[in-house]
Amino acid sequence: MLHIDTWKRVLIWAVCLAGLLFALPNAFYTRVEQANDARAAIETSGDTPERQALAAQWPEFLPSGLVNLGLDLRGGAHLLAEVQVEDVYAARMEALWPEVRNALRDERATVGTFRRVPEAPAGELRLRLANAEGMSRALELVRGLANPVTSLTGAGATDIVVSGQGDLITIQLSEEEKLASDDRTVRQSLEIIRRRIDEVGTREPTIQRQGTDRILIQVPGIGSAAELKSIIGTTAQLTFNAVVGRGSDAEANPGVGNKVIPSIDENGTYYTVEVAPVVTGEELVDAQPAFDQNGRPAVNFRFNTAGARKFGDYTAANIGAPFAIVLDDEVISAPVIQSHIPGGSGIITGNFSVEESTHLAVLLRAGALPAKLEFLEERTIGPELGQDSIDAGKVATVVAAVAVLGFMVLSYGLFGVFANVALVINIAMIFGVLSVIGGTLTLPGIAGIVLTVGMAVDANVLIFERIREELKAGRSPARAIDEGYSKAQSAIVDANLTTIITAVILFAMGSGPVRGFAITLGLGIVTSVFTAIYVTRLIIVMWYDRRRPKTIEV
Template sequence: MQSFPRWKIWLILSVLVVSVMASLPNIMSVPSWWPAALSKPMSLGLDLKGGVHLVLDVDVDKAVAHSVEEDVDTARQALRKAKIRYSKLANDGLVLQVSIRSSEDMAAAEALLKDTFNNYDIASAPDNTFLLTLKQAVADETRKFAVDQAIEVIRGRIDALGTTEPVIVKQGKQRILVQIPGYEDSAHAKQLIGRTAQLEFKLVDEKGDLEKAMAGSIPPGDIIMYGPEKVRSNGQSDRQPYLLKRHTELSGNEIADARVSIDSRFNEYAVTLKFNSKGAHKFDKLTAAHVGERFAIILEGVVNSAPVIRERISGGSAQITGSFSPAEAHDLAIVLRAGALPAPVKVVEERSIGPSLGQDSIDQGMNSVIIGMILVLIFMAVYYRMFGLVANVALIFNMVLIVAAMSMIGTTLTLPGIAGIVLTIGMAVDANVLIFERIREELYLGKTPLAAIDGGYNKAFSTIIDANITTLIAAIVLFQFGSGPVKGFAVTLSVGILASMFTAITVTRAIIALSTEKRSRIEKLSI
């Protein structure tokens, strides 16, 4: 029999030690000196740990409409800068309507619009009007970006809850699957995730007539917005109207941080905002140019407050007040820190899985692993005798290696993942079966026991590699294109295949080589 390289034995021992150390955190607490990379237990998925399952529908058409609405303001500023007078600026869905006062300005206006709005198809209409239609490719890209951005915003909000391994993936064109293992308050999760949290700073039109505007005569470039609903002493409720400049001076995109604070004037909870460098510069210019005027802080379409700018504010910070409870202030700080959703989201599916059901799933899954493993161990020991016991040792090593690898790479264990482990148990001994049957064939051909061992391993090697590589390719495809449970199954299957190839080809041969190396002649193999 060929001598087994010593470096391979040291490699196997090293892998065994690392695997045991990485697996132990799953069953016991490890000391503080334990290596950090080997101290992470596997995270349990929603179906094992319990938690919240939500499917969200993103209103992507609102994102497109909002983009076109912003372009109305862009068109207004461009026309004013070019000193081209207009009579109407409006948007209807994907169409932006621009009406020019003088026919003499039509050519200049057309050139300006084509240069400014290359994402639109521009057509002429009666009454000195241009119709700008958003290109379909641009609209589709805006819809896709809205979903991708919503995923990132939702991920930031959920991470702030302190949960581990949330699942946030895209489903179809405009839906998002959200799973939060170990979190049971579905109402709070929905409230936190669903808030658009759009924050805007607009100047109050101090010169405009609010009463005339309320009667329908709104000055060009102005809008009417309302404060929060307040209940009077007589039981009736009303909302304070504000006449504001349409242009947004600052938005939530310029916020770098948001923290819960205490408003010293009223001893109430508030949220203190810290702008990024760009936002701080804009806020500095805004407050310097409009001392003595009011600016409105608008959150989710409601005027939160409209304080007077007493002096220039160069610190790059502002404060939102509003009789918040501690929990409300904390949630508002979370959503402002994570950013605004690009479009409203609606919960279309909701499930809550209790931890007791999750524990039942763990128990049943572990029972299936244990029972499957015991049956395989018994079969191998009975059918292949001493060689079967060698395969059983390798199988136990294989299971330890799978748990260690999944712990180290931070995989979330799910029910399909447990199914993948059970499948791996059978596949792990399949390679040994091929090798042992090859050894039997070599013995039937009259070869000596040691030559039969060499022949069995050498001739079965290519078959084992081919079979496992094809299965591994299928697992990679499942991981790449699957989602949720399918990915969990693919991960455990991939790790199991790699571990079984290592244990079947290397570990069993090392054990057999060490047990036969000092015996020059063997009359019979127990196989």
């Protein structure tokens, strides 16, 4: 009856020991965190005595995984950004203009001369024909540039709508393409923001889409919302543009197809550059901080195959001419092309500090945001507030644990002590599992653990009450214990299964804090069932084998 095989005993204690070992680093959180950071820095940036001293704070043979603290516990920055999807419409029209121009030039004999209308509304491309009789052929040529919309909702539609009236041709994106473009833009922005934040090395950021065009960003451990905005708020649109002219008048007429933009380094200097870039940052595959030949901070860059070919062809054909390196509509530098630059690599120089060159390299590596972000909400949560939450969570957990432990001892005596030992193991196992999976603990997550403390003994209560009933029915102690566990097991599984289903639904349907609560609640249910059915039973069996009591009191 009361018999557990040796291999089962070893397996149960091994699982408990593993849970305790993986939970152990959280008892020395700061020390282990510093050691982990030092080891990571040694791998990426080299060894130093200071890093070695920090790494030695925690033995390498012990587990070093930690439960990540959420924004409400660690402090950090919270941003809600809206993606300006309309910016992409104008960019698409600018990119389309060279194709339209080339298509009409090839048929100038039938279409006649034409020119672009500079005062067209944003997101529209307008052309005026010198000869209205060529309108039908011009419309046919421009409509031939249309492509199918690549989305399920836009099946059968084309990406542009072309209309003509009198001598004026108007080109704009179709409604189906706008919907598809909006979705692509937000998805791309989401991924680029994630890459930029990952490059900085922050822990467990929350980056998720909200609604159709908004993105929620929460980064624990970062200094302020302003610091977070400096990382992700820059669009980092890098382009290489042909220089048309240079002057000091910001209001000068640039001419059709050109624009006037300021220089970062030369105050009061403005460059007139072609709107259509030679190469863009989208064709950049790598960017690293470096130093130029004079020892000043700079950024090395490298293009992909297509970008390298275009860059090489342009430099070969324009030796002696200046070209502008433009970042977010500001000229970083405008060097003169001295020779053909093959291979698609080069260097960006300017009046950078080391920090600025490193920051620029991070932005360029992560890629350019396809559209600007408007920050609708920003909050900085200080670490003091996070520490207050941790302290409050500790107090709540300790009070709940003491109350439950006291209740179990008063109600069930020695068996209550056995249940309390299993409860302590249960809590340690929750932290151990969270450490292994890299879970994030939030304030609602602490609430889930506190709730688990109360629910963990529920299974033991069912078992002990069944043992009492068996003892009252005249069963022997061994028989009563065995029957109590056997008859209570189905009720325990059924009761906890419904709670797990609830936790799964909360995790699937919820976000942020709700998911944190669902994770700790679900893990707590699994570990509490394990400790109630297996750990307490093993402790009681070991006690019974040692004492062999004639009577027991529960």
